[in-house]
Amino acid sequence: xxxxxxxxxxxxxxxxxxxxxxxxxxxxxxxxxxxxxxxxxxxxxxxxxxxxxxxxxxxxxxxxxxxxxxxxxxxxxxxxxxxxxxxxxxxxxxxxxxxxxxxxxxxxxxxxxxxxxxxxxxxxxxxxxxxxxxxxxxxxxxxxxxxxxxxxxxxxxxxxxxxxxxxxxxxxxxxxxx
Numbered sequence: 698x699x700x701x702x703x704x705x706x707x708x709x710x711x712x713x714x715x716x717x718x719x720x721x722x723x724x725x726x727x728x729x730x731x732x733x734x735x736x737x738x739x740x741x742x743x744x745x746x747x748x749x750x751x752x753x754x755x756x757x758x759x760x761x762x763x764x765x766x767x768x769x770x771x772x773x774x775x776x777x778x779x780x781x782x783x784x785x786x787x788x789x790x791x792x793x794x795x796x797x798x799x800x801x802x803x804x805x806x807x808x809x810x811x812x813x814x815x816x817x818x819x820x821x822x823x824x825x826x827x828x829x830x831x832x833x834x835x836x837x838x839x840x841x842x843x844x845x846x847x848x849x850x851x852x853x854x855x856x857x858x859x860x861x862x863x864x865x866x867x868x869x870x871x872x873x874x875x
Contacts, residue, residue: 698875699791699808706787706815706868710780712861713822717773720753721852722829736852739770765832769825776821779814780865787811787872808872815869819862826858 720738727733732747743753756762759770788794790808798804830851837848 698871702868702871702875703787705864707784709861709864709868710784712857713780714777716854716858716861717777719854721854723833723849724852725847725849727847739766765828769829772821772825776818779818779821783811783814783818786814812869812873815865819866819869822858822865823862826855830855
């Protein structure tokens with residue numbers, strides 16, 4: 698149970714780190730110019746051209762970002778930090794490790810704390826990913842925007858973020874329950 702929980706939690710943490718930094722949160726396909734695909738992430742916007750060239754630019758200003766991207770940046774960095782802390786605490790509390798063998802109560806508390814940190818990291822990952830997805834859906838179905846205007850859609854990082862949050866939460870629960 699501990700090995701499975703730790704494996705899921707570490708997989709979720711790595712996926713959450715990848716989700717934080719890849720610019721694939723939203724995709725925009727322009728019908729007028731099918732040779733370009735625009736992608737947006739928390740840190741930059743990229744244009745991917747048909748011949749394989751990729752040009753990325755960082756967002757101009759933190760304050761110019763929409764509120765969901767500003768808060769998502771903070772929450773995803775918090776999630777990555779909590780995941781790292783959870784991994785360190787849970788590793789010390791695993792039964793197979795020799796650390797703190799003479800103090801089983803401390804070992805249990807470390808494992809429980811690591812599991813709780815992983816669960817908190819999962820929630821800190823699921824919240825911003827879901828919020829950005831919710832705003833993407835609202836903007837996509839906005840009636841005030843003419844139908845000819847291209848709209849942002851879900852990117853691959855959105856789905857990776859949902860899986861990462863679920864893996865972190867489930868792994869943390871398995872560790873805490875073991």
